[in-house]
Amino acid sequence: MSDAPVLYEKTDAGVGWITLNRPHVLNAMNMAVRDDLWVLLQAVRDDPDVRVCVIAGNGDRAFSAGADISEFGTSPSYTDARRARRDRDLWGLMLSINKPFVAAIHGFAFGAGCELPLLCDIRIASEDATFALPEVTLGYIPSAGGTQTLPRTVPPASRER
Amino acid sequence: MIYGGAPIDATRALRIGLVTRVVPRAQLRDEAAAVGARLAALRPDVVAAAKAAMLAGAELPLAQGLRVEAAAAARLSGAAS
Numbered sequence: 011m012s013d014a015p016v017l018y019e020k021t022d023a024g025v026g027w028i029t030l031n032r033p034h035v036l037n038a039m040n041m042a043v044r045d046d047l048w049v050l051l052q053a054v055r056d057d058p059d060v061r062v063c064v065i066a067g068n069g070d071r072a073f074s075a076g077a078d079i080s081e082f083g084t085s086p087s088y089t090d091a092r093r094a095r096r097d098r099d100l101w102g103l104m105l106s107i108n109k110p111f112v113a114a115i116h117g118f119a120f121g122a123g124c125e126l127p128l129l130c131d132i133r134i135a136s137e138d139a140t141f142a143l144p145e146v147t148l149g150y151i152p153s154a155g156g157t158q159t160l161p162r163t164v165p166p167a168s169r170e171r
Numbered sequence: 172m173i174y175g176g177a178p179i180d181a182t183r184a185l186r187i188g189l190v191t192r193v194v195p196r197a198q199l200r201d202e203a204a205a206v207g208a209r210l211a212a213l214r215p216d217v218v219a220a221a222k223a224a225m226l227a228g229a230e231l232p233l234a235q236g237l238r239v240e241a242a243a244a245a246r247l248s249g250a251a252s
Contacts, residue, residue: 024211061211108219114203147176
């Protein structure tokens with residue numbers, strides 16, 4: 011199997027599969043993953059043969075444990091990092107695609123690994139899936155849409171933990 | 172979930188509406204493929220119109236959202252006739 015950080019395949023049924031493929035780090039999303047997602051989401055958008063997109067994670071343990079924190083602080087500056095995000099709005103791109111997204115979630119779905127499914131239309135979990143947005147307890151806030159998508163998805167009384 | 176950060180399991184995720192379905196691990200891929208294939212078999216222009224209306228409506232007051240829906244429905248019925 012390819013060692014690309016994100017895999018892509020199309021089925022005859024018209025489904026494009028985007029598979030996060032860094033199982034050795036619980037499919038943590040680094041810049042390479044973001045780069046690939048940026049290209050692959052446009053492929054999903056522009057390919058008329060792809061009518062639906064499924065997003066999944068490879069390996070036994072995780073859909074995705076979230077942003078790759080080993081890359082935190084490696085940008086030349088905080089403002090450069092912010093600019094990179096603004097100039098290439100991955101999550102906005104997802105929301106601009108009028109095709110259904112299905113998240114197939116197993117194992118850890120933490121941080122961005124929880125927020126990415128929140129941008130999908132349908133979220134299917136396996137029994138071993140666990141979800142968390144730990145950002146605030148770590149001193150920052152969700153930044154893949156979580157502060158906006160979670161309140162739009164889950165009713166207030168359910169958000170307490 | 173935002174303030175506490177504590178993980179929740181699949182059962183609770185289902186109960187609070189965070190996920191739409193929970194299946195045994197061995198069935199996850201097949202289940203996603205089946206759901207995907209079912210959606211892919213629908214008319215893509217209709218699916219696109221429904222999704223666009225939902226996304227646009229999420230930003231709007233209800234009355235305006237209903238007008239977005241009405242306009243989309245009219246476009247679709249025009250395309251069908």
